[in-house]
Amino acid sequence: MPTAYEKEREANMARNRALLEELQLDKGGATFLGMPEKPAPVPPFKKRRPVVHQKNKKRKTPPPSDSGAESETPPSRVRKVATEVEGGLRRSSRNAGKTVNYEAEIAHGLPKIVTKKVGVDHDTEPNRRSGKRAHDPKTFGSIPGIAVGTWWETREDCSNDAIHAPWVAGISGSPEGAYSVALSGGYEDDIDLGEAFTFTGSGGRDLKGTKNAPKNLRTAPQSADQSFENPFNKALKISSETKKPVRVIRGFKLKSPFAPVEGYRYDGLYTVEKAWMERGLNPKGFLVCKFAFKRVPGQKPLVLGDAEGAEAEDEEDAFSDADDTPSEVQDTEDVSGSTN
DNA sequence: GGGCCCGCAGGG
DNA sequence: CCCTGCGGGCCC
Numbered sequence: 001m002p003t004a005y006e007k008e009r010e011a012n013m014a015r016n017r018a019l020l021e022e023l024q025l026d027k028g029g030a031t032f033l034g035m036p037e038k039p040a041p042v043p044p045f046k047k048r049r050p051v052v053h054q055k056n057k058k059r060k061t062p063p064p065s066d067s068g069a070e071s072e073t074p075p076s077r078v079r080k081v082a083t084e085v086e087g088g089l090r091r092s093s094r095n096a097g098k099t100v101n102y103e104a105e106i107a108h109g110l111p112k113i114v115t116k117k118v119g120v121d122h123d124t125e126p127n128r129r130s131g132k133r134a135h136d137p138k139t140f141g142s143i144p145g146i147a148v149g150t151w152w153e154t155r156e157d158c159s160n161d162a163i164h165a166p167w168v169a170g171i172s173g174s175p176e177g178a179y180s181v182a183l184s185g186g187y188e189d190d191i192d193l194g195e196a197f198t199f200t201g202s203g204g205r206d207l208k209g210t211k212n213a214p215k216n217l218r219t220a221p222q223s224a225d226q227s228f229e230n231p232f233n234k235a236l237k238i239s240s241e242t243k244k245p246v247r248v249i250r251g252f253k254l255k256s257p258f259a260p261v262e263g264y265r266y267d268g269l270y271t272v273e274k275a276w277m278e279r280g281l282n283p284k285g286f287l288v289c290k291f292a293f294k295r296v297p298g299q300k301p302l303v304l305g306d307a308e309g310a311e312a313e314d315e316e317d318a319f320s321d322a323d324d325t326p327s328e329v330q331d332t333e334d335v336s337g338s339t340n
Numbered sequence: 341g342g343g344c345c346c347g348c349a350g351g352g
Numbered sequence: 353c354c355c356t357g358c359g360g361g362c363c364c
Contacts, residue, residue: 155360352353
């Protein structure tokens with residue numbers, strides 16, 4: 001006997017799915033590997049394999065840099081890309097420690113600051129971690145040198161590549177609109193059809209607990225209504241009006257056939273097609289902000305999950321996209337794809 | 341595997 | 353400074 005709330009949820013989901021299917025059929029949409037001519041029957045979920053964490057927190061000692069020639073050679077570890085599957089490295093190289101000893105790295109002669117910019121004075125703040133960034137994450141559109149399909153083990157690595165700056169938050173934005181979002185399974189009722197998906201806003205979670213029982217959490221269940229007054233949600237709403245592209249990463253926790261099995265993957269640019277509110281999938285039916293995203297046509301096709309085979313076949317082309325810049329670090333401030 | 345607690349980036 | 357936030361390491 002479904003309750004009124006359950007029926008409402010069901011209706012919401014059906015309506016949202018219909019909306020996404022319509023978006024997918026839009027001209028230029030629908031382009032993931034192996035996609036049939038017609039609509040997309042979403043394949044069954046692949047079983048998610050959680051990241052296997054290494055007990056030993058120590059990071060692998062970085063290789064000694066090419067003595068002296070370090071002035072423009074970025075640390076090769078800054079970015080893990082799909083092409084690393086070659087040579088047996090695969091994705092099982094779970095060795096990126098969390099406790100990074102930057103002084104040790106500096107002692108090794110690795111340049112931690114690949115470029116300037118980003119509003120940081122690297123002369124006065126040489127140890128500032130964001131100084132590692134080669135590009136400003138607060139830009140709209142693609143990031144030079146970061147191909148669609150680029151993969152990272154952690155959100156931190158992704159952040160360093162300026163694709164999605166926050167380590168935890170799912171939305172990065174400003175009053176100008178949203179720069180990027182992370183699909184990481186935080187909301188069970190989000191639907192992911194690949195070329196189009198729904199996304200739930202932020203806020204309405206009880207992160208602090210009560211004064212007597214403080215929690216100090218980073219994520220928590222829904223405990224209040226969301227609203228578009230929330231700056232993150234507002235940014236996405238603005239994006240739905242300006243239609244500026246938003247970078248999208250999918251994480252391993254996302255329940256979707258398009259989610260990577262491990263880590264986080266950059267899946268290219270999407271536009272926010274619609275913003276609305278509805279009762280979310282939470283015990284008390286708190287309101288959440290919902291957004292419908294549609295992939296910008298003409299990008300490298302999505303892959304299903306890790307799509308082991310497809311990815312291996314594709315690795316030669318990992319950087320061959322027209323709007324991708326082959327080199328790791330740009331000297332120029334060229335921001336191709338930006339609609340700033 | 342769940343609970344806990346923490347650092348951190350980013351914005352106000 | 354304060355606060356938030358779809359991480360992640362660690363302990364049990």
